[in-house]
Amino acid sequence: MRTILIILVMITTNSFAQHIKTIDGKTLSSKEIDEIIVNAMASNNLPGVSIAIINKNEIIYHKVFGVGNSKTKELVTTQDFFEGASLSKPIFAYFVMRMVEKGKIDLDKPLYQYLPHPGIAPESQEDYKLITARMVLAHQTGFPNHANNQLIKLAFKPGTDFSYSGEAYQYLAAIIGMQNGIGFKEDLNKLFQKEVTQPLQMKHTTFVWNDYLDNHKVFGHDEEGNPTQNKPVAGRWNGKTFNAFSSVHSEAFEYAKFIIAMLKREGLKESLFEEMLKEQTHFKDNNPIKLETNQTGWGLGFAQKQTKNGLMHLHTGNNHDFQAYTMFVPEQEYGIVIFTNCGNMLPFLKTISITLGNQF
Structure with missing residues (x-):
C-alpha cells in the first residue's frame, strides 16, 4: 500500500479541557493525544480523521487531522462530513425506540x-x-x-x-x-431529524443527501490512497433513500452528542434505555465475531463486550473507502467517536489503543 502523505492540521472551534482521562484512568494532555493520533495516522496510512473523546459524559476532546482529498491536499475542517456506514444502525435503533415510546x-x-x-x-x-x-x-x-x-x-x-x-x-x-405514512426516503429522514438530531443538536447529521453534504463531504480513499468519491454515485447509494443500515453522514463532534445521550440516558424513557443496553443476543462460544474480537453479544443497536473497565457498547462502520467507529463504557462515563475517509480505521484504532487503553 502506498504511503499517504499526512498533513497535520488540528482544528477545533470549541473550548476543550487540556487534559484527557483515558479508558484506563491515565491522564494525557491534549498535545500528547494530538501526537498519538498523528503518529497512528502516519503508520496506518490514513488521509483524514475526525475524532472526539468523552470524559464524564461530556465531549472533552474534538479535533480533525489530515486531508479530505489526498490528490488536492485539501485539509479536513470541523465542518466536513464523512460516511458513517454502519454507525447508521445504533442511531437508527435509538430512532426506533423513539417510535416505540410514541406507540408507532x-x-x-x-x-x-x-x-x-x-x-x-x-x-x-x-x-x-x-x-x-x-x-x-x-x-x-x-x-x-x-x-x-x-x-x-x-x-x-x-x-x-x-x-x-x-x-x-x-x-x-x-x-x-x-x-407514519411517509415512505422511506426524504420524509423519513425529516422524521428522524425531528425525533433524534434536532433534540440532540446534531445540526447536519443526515441519512439522505442534501446541500450541506454537497459542500462539506470529504472524499473516500481506496487501498492505494487515491480519492474515490464524495457524491452519490451509480452502483452505490443514490442519495435519496434512507438506508437504515449504512447511509448516515456525520462527523465525530455531532455523533458524540448521540453517544452522550446514551450515556446520560436522554430522550427516552428509562425502561427503553434498559432494553437498548442490556444483552439481547448472547454469542455462542464458536461465534466468529466472539472468537475474533471477544465481543460477547448484542443489545438493541450496539454490540457488547465485557472488559476490565466495564461493559463496552460499540459499533464499527465500513463502507470500504470510509470507515468509522464508536464505543462507550457507562461505568467509566467514557466514549470515543472516530470517522475516517479510508479503509484503515481498525489498524489505526489498535495503534492508538496502545496509549489510550483498549478502545475496541
Whole structure:
C-alpha cells in the first residue's frame, strides 16, 4: 500500500479541557493525544480523521487531522462530513425506540402484521412471521446482511441465533415509514431529524443527501490512497433513500452528542434505555465475531463486550473507502467517536489503543 502523505492540521472551534482521562484512568494532555493520533495516522496510512473523546459524559476532546482529498491536499475542517456506514444502525435503533415510546411500533409484535415482506423464499414464509423489531435490532432475524435482489431464505428460526443483517434493518425502516405514512426516503429522514438530531443538536447529521453534504463531504480513499468519491454515485447509494443500515453522514463532534445521550440516558424513557443496553443476543462460544474480537453479544443497536473497565457498547462502520467507529463504557462515563475517509480505521484504532487503553 502506498504511503499517504499526512498533513497535520488540528482544528477545533470549541473550548476543550487540556487534559484527557483515558479508558484506563491515565491522564494525557491534549498535545500528547494530538501526537498519538498523528503518529497512528502516519503508520496506518490514513488521509483524514475526525475524532472526539468523552470524559464524564461530556465531549472533552474534538479535533480533525489530515486531508479530505489526498490528490488536492485539501485539509479536513470541523465542518466536513464523512460516511458513517454502519454507525447508521445504533442511531437508527435509538430512532426506533423513539417510535416505540410514541406507540408507532411494538418491539415484540411480529413485523409482518405491520407490513408483509415481499421477498421471502417459500420455505421461510412461516418462520419469518416470528420476526419482531427486537429481533431486527439485535440481529436475530436469520436474514442475510444483504439480499441482493434474491429471495430471502432464513439462516435459522428467528430469535434462536445471531446473523448480522442490514437487510432486516431496512425492512424495519420501511415499516416505520409506512406507520407514519411517509415512505422511506426524504420524509423519513425529516422524521428522524425531528425525533433524534434536532433534540440532540446534531445540526447536519443526515441519512439522505442534501446541500450541506454537497459542500462539506470529504472524499473516500481506496487501498492505494487515491480519492474515490464524495457524491452519490451509480452502483452505490443514490442519495435519496434512507438506508437504515449504512447511509448516515456525520462527523465525530455531532455523533458524540448521540453517544452522550446514551450515556446520560436522554430522550427516552428509562425502561427503553434498559432494553437498548442490556444483552439481547448472547454469542455462542464458536461465534466468529466472539472468537475474533471477544465481543460477547448484542443489545438493541450496539454490540457488547465485557472488559476490565466495564461493559463496552460499540459499533464499527465500513463502507470500504470510509470507515468509522464508536464505543462507550457507562461505568467509566467514557466514549470515543472516530470517522475516517479510508479503509484503515481498525489498524489505526489498535495503534492508538496502545496509549489510550483498549478502545475496541
